[in-house]
Amino acid sequence: MGFTKKHIFNTQQNQIANFTKMIGHPARVSIIQHISLNKNCNCNALVEAIGLAQPTISQHLSEIKKTGLLKQTVKGKNLFYSINQNKLNECRRLINDFFVKTQVNCCK
Amino acid sequence: MGFTKKHIFNTQQNQIANFTKMIGHPARVSIIQHISLNKNCNCNALVEAIGLAQPTISQHLSEIKKTGLLKQTVKGKNLFYSINQNKLNECRRLINDFFVKTQVNCCK
DNA sequence: AATATTAATCGTAATATTGCAATATCACTT
DNA sequence: AAGTGATATTGCAATATTACGATTAATATT
Numbered sequence: 118m119g120f121t122k123k124h125i126f127n128t129q130q131n132q133i134a135n136f137t138k139m140i141g142h143p144a145r146v147s148i149i150q151h152i153s154l155n156k157n158c159n160c161n162a163l164v165e166a167i168g169l170a171q172p173t174i175s176q177h178l179s180e181i182k183k184t185g186l187l188k189q190t191v192k193g194k195n196l197f198y199s200i201n202q203n204k205l206n207e208c209r210r211l212i213n214d215f216f217v218k219t220q221v222n223c224c225k
Numbered sequence: 226m227g228f229t230k231k232h233i234f235n236t237q238q239n240q241i242a243n244f245t246k247m248i249g250h251p252a253r254v255s256i257i258q259h260i261s262l263n264k265n266c267n268c269n270a271l272v273e274a275i276g277l278a279q280p281t282i283s284q285h286l287s288e289i290k291k292t293g294l295l296k297q298t299v300k301g302k303n304l305f306y307s308i309n310q311n312k313l314n315e316c317r318r319l320i321n322d323f324f325v326k327t328q329v330n331c332c333k
Numbered sequence: 334a335a336t337a338t339t340a341a342t343c344g345t346a347a348t349a350t351t352g353c354a355a356t357a358t359c360a361c362t363t
Numbered sequence: 364a365a366g367t368g369a370t371a372t373t374g375c376a377a378t379a380t381t382a383c384g385a386t387t388a389a390t391a392t393t
Contacts, residue, residue, distance in 0.1 A: 118350090118351050118352040118353075118376070118377050118378065119349090119350060119351050119352080119376080119377045119378025119379055120350095120351065120352085120377075120378055120379075121250065121251065121252075121350090121351065121352095121378095121379090122252075122277065122351085122352080123251060125275070125276050125277075126251035126252070126254070126255055130251040130254045130255050130258075131251050133248065133251075133254050134248070134249050134250050134251040134253075134254050135249075137245040137246070137248040137249040138245070138246065138249030138250070139249075140241065140242070140245040140249075140320075140323075141242050141243075141245040141246030141247075141248075141249040142229060142242050142246070142380090142381085143229065143231060143234035143238040143239050143241075143242040144229075144230075144234070144381090145242075146234070146238045146241050146242050146323070147234055147238055149327055150238075150323075150326075150327065150330075152331070153326070153327040153328075153330040153331035154330050154331075159339075159340085160339070160340055160341090161338090161339065161340080167233070168233050169230065169233070169381095169382075169383090170382065170383050170384080171339090171340070171341095171383090172340090172341080172342080172343095172382075172383060172384080172385095173381070173382050173383065174340095175340060175341060175342085176341095176342095176380095176381080176382080177381090178340095178341095179341085180380095191390095193390080193391070194337095194338060194339055194340095194389085194390050194391050194392095195338095195339070195340095196339075196340065199331065200327065200328075200331040202328070202331065202332060205324070205327060205328060205331075206328075208324075209321075209324040209328070212248075212320060212324075213317075213321065213324075215248075215254070215258075216313070216316075216317040216320075216321075218258075218261070219257055219258065219261040219308060219313060220261075220308075220310070220313060220314075220317070222258075222261040222262050223260070223261035223262075223307065223308040223310065223313075224310060226346070226347050226348065226380090226381050226382040226383075227346080227347045227348025227349055227379090227380060227381050227382080228347075228348055228349075228380095228381065228382085229348095229349090229380090229381065229382095230381085230382080250350090250351085252351090267369075267370085268369070268370055268371090269368090269369065269370085277351095277352075277353090278352065278353050278354080279353090279369090279370075279371095280352075280353060280354080280355095280370090280371080280372080280373095281351075281352050281353065282370095283370060283371060283372085284350095284351080284352080284371095284372095285351090286370095286371095287371085288350095299360090301360080301361065302359085302360050302361050302362095302367090302368060302369055302370095303368090303369070303370095304369070304370065
């Protein structure tokens with residue numbers, strides 16, 4: 118097969134999986150870290166910092182964008198990325214909630 | 226290609242990616258939730274509760290086990306799974322730290 | 334207008350993941 | 364020893380992911 122049977126899981130389970138899957142590649146971890154550390158971070162800056170080809174970085178960026186975690190600002194010919202803090206908080210809360218519930222349930 | 230160039234990333238980035246990738250499938254989210262909620266949860270119980278075939282559940286279990294998140298107890302012919310709390314805490318701290326740093330950095 | 338810069342998209346190859354049927358293994362029961 | 368139950372492994376098909384060269388599109392610069 119190769120596809121995921123998403124329909125047999127509930128919305129929350131799929132959301133948790135979507136967010137963690139998005140983070141689940143070291144290039145995307147690195148991209149998120151770089152963007153949060155550097156204002157005015159564009160695609161080229163990430164290509165140089167990380168060492169993957171430009172199309173590869175662009176592809177990873179679009180995976181992250183699909184979840185809504187990134188904002189874009191055009192300045193001249195540059196496209197600067199920044200973190201969408203609302204989405205970051207949503208993502209963080211969802212995942213943290215998963216950990217808290219797992220921990221509380223498993224030790225009672 | 227298809228493979229990940231792990232060597233160009235640091236240990237922490239790979240660790241974060243490994244843990245989040247392990248959680249990044251709704252079946253594995255569901256498996257972890259079930260195990261934490263039910264003491265004496267074995268493979269068959271998961272198969273019935275989730276609705277995927279036994280080999281599929283077994284495969285997802287082994288993905289989770291690879292990260293050390295599960296403990297096993299043999300009782301008769303049953304193999305009961307439970308959450309390794311130390312590993313859960315390690316995983317939670319690592320991911321939370323990633324979120325905290327991202328948040329602190331991006332809004333200063 | 335021609336050129337350079339920036340980033341997305343296309344096309345493709347290699348590899349990984351997801352899912353299941355069939356089978357194997359291993360422990361317990363009879 | 365044969366049978367049963369529980370789980371792991373094997374083998375395979377379908378799909379997804381990762382990576383990059385080539386190309387495209389869009390904007391800036393000269």
